[in-house]
Amino acid sequence: MSIFNDTQLAFSLKSNFELKKAYLLFKSIQNPTLSNLGINFLQFSIKNNLPGVDFIIKNTMYTQFCGGETREKAVPIVEKLYEHHVSSIFDYAKEGAETEESFWETFREIITNIEFASKRKEIPFVVFKPTGFGRIDLYELVGKKKPLTATEKQEWERVKSRYEEVCKLAHKLQVPVMIDAEESWMQDAADDLAREMMQKYNKEKPIVWNTVQFYRTDRLDWIQTEIAQAKEMGYFLGYKFVRGAYMEKERNRATIMGYASPIMPTKEATDDQYNAAAELALDHKDILSVYYGTHNERSTELIINKMEVMNVAPHSSKIFFGQLYGMSDNITFYLGNAGYNATKYLPYGKLQDVIPYLTRRAKENTSVAGQTGRELGLIATEMKRRNISIL
Numbered sequence: 001m002s003i004f005n006d007t008q009l010a011f012s013l014k015s016n017f018e019l020k021k022a023y024l025l026f027k028s029i030q031n032p033t034l035s036n037l038g039i040n041f042l043q044f045s046i047k048n049n050l051p052g053v054d055f056i057i058k059n060t061m062y063t064q065f066c067g068g069e070t071r072e073k074a075v076p077i078v079e080k081l082y083e084h085h086v087s088s089i090f091d092y093a094k095e096g097a098e099t100e101e102s103f104w105e106t107f108r109e110i111i112t113n114i115e116f117a118s119k120r121k122e123i124p125f126v127v128f129k130p131t132g133f134g135r136i137d138l139y140e141l142v143g144k145k146k147p148l149t150a151t152e153k154q155e156w157e158r159v160k161s162r163y164e165e166v167c168k169l170a171h172k173l174q175v176p177v178m179i180d181a182e183e184s185w186m187q188d189a190a191d192d193l194a195r196e197m198m199q200k201y202n203k204e205k206p207i208v209w210n211t212v213q214f215y216r217t218d219r220l221d222w223i224q225t226e227i228a229q230a231k232e233m234g235y236f237l238g239y240k241f242v243r244g245a246y247m248e249k250e251r252n253r254a255t256i257m258g259y260a261s262p263i264m265p266t267k268e269a270t271d272d273q274y275n276a277a278a279e280l281a282l283d284h285k286d287i288l289s290v291y292y293g294t295h296n297e298r299s300t301e302l303i304i305n306k307m308e309v310m311n312v313a314p315h316s317s318k319i320f321f322g323q324l325y326g327m328s329d330n331i332t333f334y335l336g337n338a339g340y341n342a343t344k345y346l347p348y349g350k351l352q353d354v355i356p357y358l359t360r361r362a363k364e365n366t367s368v369a370g371q372t373g374r375e376l377g378l379i380a381t382e383m384k385r386r387n388i389s390i391l
């Protein structure tokens with residue numbers, strides 16, 4: 001019997017109506033035909049401004065997975081979660097825009113999020129995506145040490161200055177800032193930048209946090225090298241550990257371009273590597289703080305068991321857990337209730353800007369065996385417990 005089966009606790013924030021809505025939503029997403037149709041329809045309607053569609057999406061996908069159009073509008077959710085011992089991490093979910101104007105806009109948004117978080121105990125981190133600050137192709141060029149034109153050099157200087165300003169303010173206001181991981185072909189440059197920021201701002205404690213994706217075949221060796229280097233040079237590491245969200249895209253690109261896929265061959269291999277890394281982090285907690293971003297119950301249980309064996313307090317400031325808003329509430333609320341540092345990634349943004357994020361959630365919940373089944377099973381159990389039917 002899993003420790004994460006307390007559905008009363010898991011859905012304590014959901015009304016009967018919201019529970020039914022969540023059930024119907026996951027049921028539709030689970031069906032690949034319906035889901036693909038829905039994704040195509042979603043993209044087409046938003047692009048073409050179809051009347052009424054905004055309303056439908058806002059009341060289904062959007063409310064399930066997003067906190068609101070602005071950070072301020074998401075605050076009631078932040079407060080409600082905190083009453084249930086769960087902190088929030090604002091995730092400005094605008095993706096895909098590649099203009100200088102949009103990079104500056106995202107930069108300003110993150111700066112304001114740091115200022116905002118510095119005054120709010122409910123918000124332990126601020127997060128941003130590398131591609132929120134610069135073009136993916138530019139990261140790739142820099143990471144592969146390709147020659148840059150004069151214009152590209154200036155462009156890269158601007159990316160670096162956005163990182164620098166954000167990390168400097170985070171350090172000044174003592175708000176940890178977490179950098180997401182994205183596609184493998186842009187990640188080297190992003191990792192180099194993050195490391196540079198860690199060396200500068202993590203001298204007393206981890207302020208700059210990076211992300212490692214353990215579905216990548218090379219990451220267990222990589223993290224060990226990072227640990228050795230930080231020990232040698234004397235700075236703290238903060239990492240979010242995830243499995244990785246771009247598996248299909250990575251594999252397709254590798255096939256089309258004819259190189260070996262950087263992704264583990266099987267789910268089991270990814271799981272083994274994630275779990276090995278999860279334990280490794282605890283063995284190096286003198287220098288490494290870790291945020292476990294996972295919906296996997298077995299990994300979470302393994303981590304909390306090892307914490308117990310090692311006598312690490314659940315609320316240790318070196319260990320955090322996080323799930324995405326709208327998913328795996330059974331894990332988040334269990335952890336929060338048991339005194340662990342439980343968090344939700346809480347995306348916000350205008351509907352048309354968060355479509356790539358919502359599309360990823362829909363695809364993930366269709367393609368990843370088990371996840372939606374698990375959500376549906378838990379919702380159904382809770383509906384039964386409350387004696388409500390879907391009709």
Ligand SMILES: Cc1cc2nc3c(=O)[nH]c(=O)nc-3n(C[C@H](O)[C@H](O)[C@H](O)COP(=O)(O)OP(=O)(O)OC[C@H]3O[C@@H](n4cnc5c(N)ncnc54)[C@H](O)[C@@H]3O)c2cc1C
Binds near residue numbers: 242
């Ligand atoms: C708080 C939070 C923050 C996140 N931030 C990021 C981020 O910055 N960057 C990022 O890329 N992702 C991020 N993710 C998403 C994450 O990488 C996973 O895609 C997602 O959480 C599902 O993995 P899981 O650990 O929850 O467990 P599960 O649902 O048990 O595992 C699913 C994952 O296993 C892997 N997998 C599935 N099938 C196979 C297969 N056949 N072969 C090899 N591997 C397979 C994939 O990575 C898949 O996503 C984040 C997730 C959370 C909860």
